[in-house]
Amino acid sequence: MATISHLTRLAPLTGTIAYKHIIPTPPTTNPGILLINGFYSSFSASLKHTHLETHCHTRTLPYLTYDHYAHGLSSGKMEDFSISRAADDLFHILDSVALSDRPYIFVGSSMGLWLSLIAAKERPHRVAGIVGLGGAINFTEKFENEIPAAEMDRMRAESDEGLFSFWRRPSSYNPDGYIIGWKLLQDGKKCKIGTNFPVTCPIELIHGLNDADVPYEEAVNISHLVKSPNVTITLVKGGNHRLSTEQDLSLLSTILDRLTKSIYPSLQNSQ
Numbered sequence: 001m002a003t004i005s006h007l008t009r010l011a012p013l014t015g016t017i018a019y020k021h022i023i024p025t026p027p028t029t030n031p032g033i034l035l036i037n038g039f040y041s042s043f044s045a046s047l048k049h050t051h052l053e054t055h056c057h058t059r060t061l062p063y064l065t066y067d068h069y070a071h072g073l074s075s076g077k078m079e080d081f082s083i084s085r086a087a088d089d090l091f092h093i094l095d096s097v098a099l100s101d102r103p104y105i106f107v108g109s110s111m112g113l114w115l116s117l118i119a120a121k122e123r124p125h126r127v128a129g130i131v132g133l134g135g136a137i138n139f140t141e142k143f144e145n146e147i148p149a150a151e152m153d154r155m156r157a158e159s160d161e162g163l164f165s166f167w168r169r170p171s172s173y174n175p176d177g178y179i180i181g182w183k184l185l186q187d188g189k190k191c192k193i194g195t196n197f198p199v200t201c202p203i204e205l206i207h208g209l210n211d212a213d214v215p216y217e218e219a220v221n222i223s224h225l226v227k228s229p230n231v232t233i234t235l236v237k238g239g240n241h242r243l244s245t246e247q248d249l250s251l252l253s254t255i256l257d258r259l260t261k262s263i264y265p266s267l268q269n270s271q
Helices: 047-058 083-096 111-122 139-146 149-160 182-190 217-225 246-263
Strands: 005-009 015-022 032-036 063-066 104-109 127-133 166-169 178-181 203-208 231-236
Touching: 005 083, 015 047, 015 083, 032 047, 032 111, 047 063, 047 104, 047 246, 063 083, 083 111, 083 182, 104 111, 104 246, 111 127, 127 246, 139 182, 149 166, 149 182, 178 182, 203 217, 203 246, 217 231, 231 246
Parallel strands: 032 063, 032 104, 104 127, 127 203, 203 231
Antiparallel strands: 005 015, 015 063, 166 178
């Protein structure tokens, strides 16, 4: 299995991006799989990552994943995190790390689906299809509605003074809460997934019926927003937001195999 590497970014968006890219030996022409993790998630702590690494190994598929800016082993401060920065890092990974002779099937977990859709709009030739897991888009609007008015005024004033301004959102996953930066809130408006969003690749959306963070109805909403006529929704009874149980991950492989075969009917692998 591949070791962790780091991609250095130069000005104006400086920093390093931690990633893993596994290319089958001997090389194949098979499509690649790209895992894009969620907000406050990293591949080193992801059961989806370890599962997909094995999934791709047994099927001789190239596999790529990375940590967002200010996440995991990548550099940066959460106060300065934004969807635009995360999307630009994804483009940089596609342009500098991913195999250039083939598209990838994107697996977007939570926020990773938002970024996958942006990539499919901006780099359609690089995205063969998308699998969303507990997909979360436009969630900065929800965050902004949760913040007390006095806190919003404070953040706005601090930002006007050139300071990194943020609010700590309570989280069941982190006792310290999540840092929600003013920059993230304002930038989210620019990156909103709206009606007739120009993505036409096939999309599979998997969502847990017991998702307490992103209601399963959001999957239906997303299916209506994108232009793609090929959107399939799978609801998981008892499934939560993380969708990381053994059964959830087995379902992910089944759906990923189905999508891969539908895009590449003649695909031969060692499964």
